[in-house]
Amino acid sequence: MRRRGSLKWDRYDPSVLPCWVADMDxxxxxxxxxxxxxxSAAGAFHYPLRRSRPPxxxxxxxxxxxxxxxxxxxxxxxxxxxxTDLVQALYAAVTALTRKGEGVAVQVPTYPPFRGAIEDTGRxxxxxxxxxxxxxxGWDLGWFSQDPRPPAxxxxxxxxxxxxxxxxxxKELSELADHVVRNDLIVVxxxxxADIVYDGRxxxxxxxxxxxxxxxxxxxxxxxxxxxxxxxxxxxxxxxxRALLERFTAVVHPRLLGQCGxxxxxxxxxxxxxxxxxxxxxxxxxxxMRDYVCAVLRAEMPEIRLHPPQATYLAWLDCSxxxxxxxxxxxxxxxxxxxxxxxxxxxxxxxxxxxxNFATSTTIIDEILDRMRxxxxxx
Amino acid sequence: MRRRGSLKWDRYDPSVLPCWVADMDxxxxxxxxxxxxxxSAAGAFHYPLRRSRPPxxxxxxxxxxxxxxxxxxxxxxxxxxxxTDLVQALYAAVTALTRKGEGVAVQVPTYPPFRGAIEDTGRxxxxxxxxxxxxxxGWDLGWFSQDPRPPAxxxxxxxxxxxxxxxxxxKELSELADHVVRNDLIVVxxxxxADIVYDGRxxxxxxxxxxxxxxxxxxxxxxxxxxxxxxxxxxxxxxxxRALLERFTAVVHPRLLGQCGxxxxxxxxxxxxxxxxxxxxxxxxxxxMRDYVCAVLRAEMPEIRLHPPQATYLAWLDCSxxxxxxxxxxxxxxxxxxxxxxxxxxxxxxxxxxxxNFATSTTIIDEILDRMRxxxxxx
Numbered sequence: 001m002r003r004r005g006s007l008k009w010d011r012y013d014p015s016v017l018p019c020w021v022a023d024m025d026x027x028x029x030x031x032x033x034x035x036x037x038x039x040s041a042a043g044a045f046h047y048p049l050r051r052s053r054p055p056x057x058x059x060x061x062x063x064x065x066x067x068x069x070x071x072x073x074x075x076x077x078x079x080x081x082x083x084t085d086l087v088q089a090l091y092a093a094v095t096a097l098t099r100k101g102e103g104v105a106v107q108v109p110t111y112p113p114f115r116g117a118i119e120d121t122g123r124x125x126x127x128x129x130x131x132x133x134x135x136x137x138g139w140d141l142g143w144f145s146q147d148p149r150p151p152a153x154x155x156x157x158x159x160x161x162x163x164x165x166x167x168x169x170x171k172e173l174s175e176l177a178d179h180v181v182r183n184d185l186i187v188v189x190x191x192x193x194a195d196i197v198y199d200g201r202x203x204x205x206x207x208x209x210x211x212x213x214x215x216x217x218x219x220x221x222x223x224x225x226x227x228x229x230x231x232x233x234x235x236x237x238x239x240x241x242r243a244l245l246e247r248f249t250a251v252v253h254p255r256l257l258g259q260c261g262x263x264x265x266x267x268x269x270x271x272x273x274x275x276x277x278x279x280x281x282x283x284x285x286x287x288x289m290r291d292y293v294c295a296v297l298r299a300e301m302p303e304i305r306l307h308p309p310q311a312t313y314l315a316w317l318d319c320s321x322x323x324x325x326x327x328x329x330x331x332x333x334x335x336x337x338x339x340x341x342x343x344x345x346x347x348x349x350x351x352x353x354x355x356x357n358f359a360t361s362t363t364i365i366d367e368i369l370d371r372m373r374x375x376x377x378x379x
Numbered sequence: 380m381r382r383r384g385s386l387k388w389d390r391y392d393p394s395v396l397p398c399w400v401a402d403m404d405x406x407x408x409x410x411x412x413x414x415x416x417x418x419s420a421a422g423a424f425h426y427p428l429r430r431s432r433p434p435x436x437x438x439x440x441x442x443x444x445x446x447x448x449x450x451x452x453x454x455x456x457x458x459x460x461x462x463t464d465l466v467q468a469l470y471a472a473v474t475a476l477t478r479k480g481e482g483v484a485v486q487v488p489t490y491p492p493f494r495g496a497i498e499d500t501g502r503x504x505x506x507x508x509x510x511x512x513x514x515x516x517g518w519d520l521g522w523f524s525q526d527p528r529p530p531a532x533x534x535x536x537x538x539x540x541x542x543x544x545x546x547x548x549x550k551e552l553s554e555l556a557d558h559v560v561r562n563d564l565i566v567v568x569x570x571x572x573a574d575i576v577y578d579g580r581x582x583x584x585x586x587x588x589x590x591x592x593x594x595x596x597x598x599x600x601x602x603x604x605x606x607x608x609x610x611x612x613x614x615x616x617x618x619x620x621r622a623l624l625e626r627f628t629a630v631v632h633p634r635l636l637g638q639c640g641x642x643x644x645x646x647x648x649x650x651x652x653x654x655x656x657x658x659x660x661x662x663x664x665x666x667x668m669r670d671y672v673c674a675v676l677r678a679e680m681p682e683i684r685l686h687p688p689q690a691t692y693l694a695w696l697d698c699s700x701x702x703x704x705x706x707x708x709x710x711x712x713x714x715x716x717x718x719x720x721x722x723x724x725x726x727x728x729x730x731x732x733x734x735x736n737f738a739t740s741t742t743i744i745d746e747i748l749d750r751m752r753x754x755x756x757x758x
Contacts, residue, residue: 006425027422036419036642043406045610045646046385084463084637091635113634120632231424231641253499255492256470256635258463262610263415263642267424 001025006231012339017368020341022162022314024228024359028267029278032229035270036263048262055265056082062272063221063236071194073208075219075238079245083257084233084264086192089220090117090156093188093237096251097218097244098123098153105152105185107139109316109346109353111162114190118156126152127347130164136307137164137316138172141179154186157206160193163346163355164316165309167197170204177209180216186244187217192235195226195279197311198287207240214240218248223271226279228359234264286313289358289365296369301376313359320352322376327351336375338368380404385610391718396747399720401541401693403607403738407646408657411608414649415642427641434644435461441651442600442615450573452587454598454617458624462636463612463643465571468599469496469535472567472616475630476597476623477502477532484531484564486518488695488725488732490541493569497535505531506726509543515686516543516695517551520558533565536585539572542725542734543695544688546576549583556588559595565623566596571614574605574658576690577666586619593619597627602650605658607738613643665692668737668744675748680755692738695722699731701755706730715754717747 001009008023039045048055060077067073083089090113094104100122106114108127118125126148130137144152157176160167168176180187187206194203207217222235239245271279293315294308305318317340319328329342332354343353358365380388387402418424427434439456446452462468469492473483479501485493487506497504505527509516523531536555539546547555559566566585573582586596601614618624650658672694673687684697696719698707708721711733722732737744 005421005427007427008425021426023426024423028424033419037416039610040412040415040419042384044403045407045608045642046387047400047402047609048384048386084640087634088637091632095635116634120634229424230426231418233638233640252635253470255466255495255499256474256631258467258637259612261463261612261640261643263424264640 012333016333016337016339017364017371018339019357019360019368020339020355022225022312022357023230024282024313025361025364026228026282026359028229029227029271029275031270031274031278032227032267035266039263039266045262048265055262056260059234059236059260059265059268062269063238066272067205071203071205071208073205075207076242079239079242081237081239081245081254081257082260082265083235083237084260086190086220086222086235087113087117088257089218089235089237090114090188090190091121092252092257093218093248094118094121094123094154096248097186097188101150102153103148103150104154104156105144105148106156107158107161109163109343109350110156111158112345114156114158124150128155132307136310137161137166141175144179144183152183152185154188155180156188156190158190159206160191160197160203160311162190162193162312163314163341164307165312165314166307167201167203167311173204173206173209177206177213181212185216187213189217189219191219192222192225193312194221196283196286196313198290199310201310203311207238215244216240218244223268223275227267227271227275228282229267229271232261232264232267234260234268286359289313289360289362290315292362293356293358293365293369300373303376313357315356315358317354317356318352319354322352322379324352324379328354331379332372332375335379336371338371338375391712395712395716395718396743396750397718398736398739398747399718399734401604401691401736402609403661403692404740404743405607405661405738407608408606408650408654410649410653410657411606411646414645418642418645424641427644434641435639438613438615438639438644438647441648442617445651446584450582450584450587452584454586455621458618458621460616460618460624460633460636461639461644462614462616463639465569465599465601465614466492466496467636468597468614468616469493469567469569470500471631471636472597472627473497473500473502473533475627476565476567480529481532482527482529483533483535484523484527485535486537486540488542488722488729489535490537491724493535493537503529507534511686515689516540516545520554523558523562531562531564533567534559535567535569537569538585539570539576539582539690541572541691542693542720543686544691544693545686546580546582546690552583552585552588556585556592560591564595566592568596568598570598571601571604572691573600575662575665575692577669578689580689582690586617594623595619597623602647602654606646606650606654607661608646608650611640611643611646613639613647665738668692668739668741669694671741672735672737672744672748679752682755683751692736694735694737696733696735697731698733701731701758703731703758707733710758711751711754714758715750717750717754
């Protein structure tokens with residue numbers, strides 16, 4: 001893995017095994033590889049046009065086709081912008097759809113750039129805390145009525161949720177949707193883990209819950225997470241109504257967002273259209289890894305508690321029962337030579353947590369679990 | 380060429396020969412092809428890290444190294460942002476460095492998105508008209524003192540100039556620099572054609588004219604034009620002082636600009652570091668094509684006037700002596716089946732002009748010239 005020159009494998013000392021950043025250790029799907037090789041073999045990376053259409057339009061069409069097929073959710077390709085990445089989309093949505101000083105609610109723990117998108121644009125972070133329950137983490141709607149100041153104007157909804165691996169079901173989403181409509185909130189729904197769901201679950205796009213929900217929702221999607229190609233940089237922003245798109249572009253002109261390169265476009269098209277077979281095999285492996293990691297932790301490291309992730313290849317490990325004298329991430333990095341994502345980067349209160357990425361081989365996960373076991377034993 | 384799926388070759392009917400959009404008809408340099416093939420062969424497009432550094436930093440370093448080597452211009456890589464494209468950079472610079480309603484000067488004729496960047500962001504276009512002179516087109520500084528309303532706050536300087544192929548020399552640039560400093564203007568200098576200069580000329584970066592000039596100049600550069608890889612989307616914004624960079628990022632956060640994909644990064648690094656031999660051969664060919672096109676037009680189509688381009692692979696053809704009853708672009712598209720860029724897209728007054736792209740093979744240029752000759756004869 002190290003020869004690939006990736007952030008995941010090269011940030012730490014070679015003695016450290018990485019299971020931090022959300023990037024899988026698998027080779028990409030053959031259709032993607034062929035699409036990229038074909039581009040390169042054709043001689044040059046020209047200004048692209050494909051089948052008489054601008055490439056962004058092809059991505060928008062492929063996105064619409066996929067949402068219809070997988071979720072019976074009809075989206076309008078004309079209300080779709082292609083951007084380079086999810087974080088860019090968040091900065092753009094917060095900038096365009098709220099004003100400085102306004103409140104933006106975000107589930108906590110949260111992927112760190114979400115907080116950055118709120119703070120860097122001069123908005124106020126309203127941290128909506130997770131409550132552990134028997135079915136996993138949840139977010140209580142009662143929190144909104146505890147009068148956060150300033151009131152939330154926009155909610156960043158991450159579902160399936162990073163880092164907890166929780167997938168909200170229809171009942172929770174419907175209750176949230178009612179609340180959102182009643183309180184006239186805008187929702188930016190990060191659904192880039194929608195494919196990676198276990199035990200036969202099916203993701204429900206938030207915007208699919210009805211026209212009143214859709215018209216206030218910006219949905220973020222990308223092939224890069226499911227298909228292990230984050231380096232290409234290509235993501236989609238879907239606006240649930242033309243009015244919402246126009247409200248956005250009146251502040252953030254699409255050309256300010258730049259353009260996705262032709263390789264990102266072609267890789268995305270190949271992934272969405274021809275990569276499903278590869279993905280199904282990867283998903284089966286990931287579900288096996290999830291089961292295995294959960295079983296080993298439960299049996300051999302009961303100090304570490306977790307709710308088995310329902311989705312994503314991430315697990316949110318609660319190490320508070322270990323009563324460590326330092327953040328759990330530091331402990332494992334130095335004592336186990338295992339690099340997790342540190343809990344406190346997702347929530348200042350969560351230093352006894354780490355986020356584990358189990359999208360790797362059995363061999364590597366066994367070595368990681370073994371190192372963890374040893375470190376816990378000798379602490 | 381048509382099998383490549385490019386904008387240039389696929390926008391028009393197959394009966395039409397394209398010499399419009401600024402994209403070359405040549406295969407890319409082997410070092411670029413190898414770099415991209417290497418990425419793909421490594422298995423996947425992960426979140427990148429290269430030689431322990433974030434990839435944007437490598438591009439900034441390669442840019443600094445190249446500016447030093449080619450123009451003896453020292454730039455600070457810390458004051459460099461990597462973006463996806465020149466047009467994005469322009470929208471961002473105009474947004475961040477001027478206010479709504481303010482005046483932005485731009486040389487006319489102008490690459491159409493420059494005008495778009497001014498109008499779409501709610502600023503006012505101040506069209507600085509070209510004057511044909513014996514040495515080619517020039518822009519008279521006296522225009523600024525004719526009191527344009529509102530006064531210019533920012534100047535978009537395109538040098539070498541698209542579409543006229545004019546390269547401003549030291550004397551003109553120095554006079555402009557004096558004016559800019561005296562009037563406290565910000566300059567956004569599009570210098571992406573800097574490599575493509577003929578007859579032994581050497582491009583002078585505007586920001587290299589001194590610290591007072593540099594600290595008010597944003598320079599835009601990219602490998603995509605010189606190396607024929609516009610599809611990868613990768614460009615550089617260099618701020619001549621940290622204060623200017625900070626003024627920019629206070630309004631436009633870098634994350635709002637997204638990220639360049641790993642293929643754009645690696646292709647740019649390969650081009651700038653290892654592509655020079657390829658480029659020198661292409662430049663020699665382009666100079667030969669320029670000489671040939673100018674000679675044929677002068678000898679056989681005297682109705683078409685032009686100032687031989689000093690730089691760029693673009694020629695600005697003045698067809699006003701033909702006294703056509705429609706825009707020259709329309710005439711050649713329909714009567715010659717040759718697609719130029721229409722003059723009026725660069726300047727509403729310029730419908731008797733077309734922009735010709737001569738970055739192609741002798742065979743194709745001969746066919747283009749032949750079709751033009753026939754159309755003129757039978758008009």
